[in-house]
Amino acid sequence: MSIEARLTELGLVLPPAPTLPPGTVLPFRFVRVVGRRAAISGHGPVLPDGRLWSLPGRVGDPITVEQATEAARLTGLAILASLHRELGSLDRVTAWVRAFGMVTSAPGFQAMPAVINGFSDLILAVFGPERGQHARSAVGVAALPFGIPVEIEAEVEID
């Protein structure tokens, strides 16, 4: 089964390219292909209409673990959409390599791994336990661009 068919089977729809605030200039690529490596820029959660999902405050206060986990899942879908646009087909992804997950964290918040599971569970559901496996970090950061609660950078191997 192709990855695109698998997405349909799971009822998943990839979002459009993100609509950024007026005046934003991002001179880099969302996905950079060098040989068999595809380096994926830091992504945030993109809503179905293309807007970034900004939330006031930080995870732990007042953003809940449930909201942040959903943000990580939406970030994963945004990454899949960027890969699809760059590669033409997600079937070209032969292996996930690593993901670096960042969570804005209120004082005392420690559940970054549960949050970033929203991303990991998505990737494993779509690509399966072999191809979808990845090394991962989940850490708390002071702040992220555009008020997003989660940002994830990653890398995949392609054919």
Added chain:
Amino acid sequence: MSIEARLTELGLVLPPAPTLPPGTVLPFRFVRVVGRRAAISGHGPVLPDGRLWSLPGRVGDPITVEQATEAARLTGLAILASLHRELGSLDRVTAWVRAFGMVTSAPGFQAMPAVINGFSDLILAVFGPERGQHARSAVGVAALPFGIPVEIEAEVEID
């Protein structure tokens, strides 16, 4: 001399796999092998009994540089243990590539490099100045999972 013999010579003992708090689900791999690359997930300090070394507060207040440097050294041993479990032998590591070291930092704390030297000095002592060399970053983060004061992500080349 094998790396395992070198560990013995240095009096180093690798910790067991970490015992995580009840309910913790980590669906990713601690080490992800893709071709000749082994991507290493963010690790924290693991005590000889397998517990993560959590400390209240942040480095600089009240955690001391000495404590945090020891935490970075224990994190290095935990990474070596994960590599050993995944690869079967540490002799398969042909070169260290990079390490990304994160330190929870109290306001005004700037000695992240001295802290992460606890990791770098260990790797260089075990693998020597050629094979153990690595690019490195050492930065201050707002918070880390499970109350650990240090988290390190890395990558090695394997045969």
Added chain:
Amino acid sequence: MSIEARLTELGLVLPPAPTLPPGTVLPFRFVRVVGRRAAISGHGPVLPDGRLWSLPGRVGDPITVEQATEAARLTGLAILASLHRELGSLDRVTAWVRAFGMVTSAPGFQAMPAVINGFSDLILAVFGPERGQHARSAVGVAALPFGIPVEIEAEVEID
């Protein structure tokens, strides 16, 4: 045109190796070459006399976006200088792969992408839109070593 000639054309001068505070020990390499990969350690802004550009406070308060963007540009020049020292010639860089940009961020600061554009714009101006392309993240961190406002880690492919 060689990259060195391009630097001259743009009026750019690479800084010397950074002069670190007395007592600082950095046992790792600023650039680690493994095969065709050159992993670049976290760099900060280096002034023409070799001193690190430290600034009190964080970006957003009182450090301005303009100052921080210049710091990201100086960080890019410091990275080019490290690559030049390690590789002998910047012409050996066949492709930029990724950059991870960290900005110390005062509460409410969200313009990390504009800041790290100081780096990306430099790399694209020097290496051109194909060879200079890169995946990128721009995030806010709690603190950085030596009081630097920006730190950037990166990777390039070499021949």
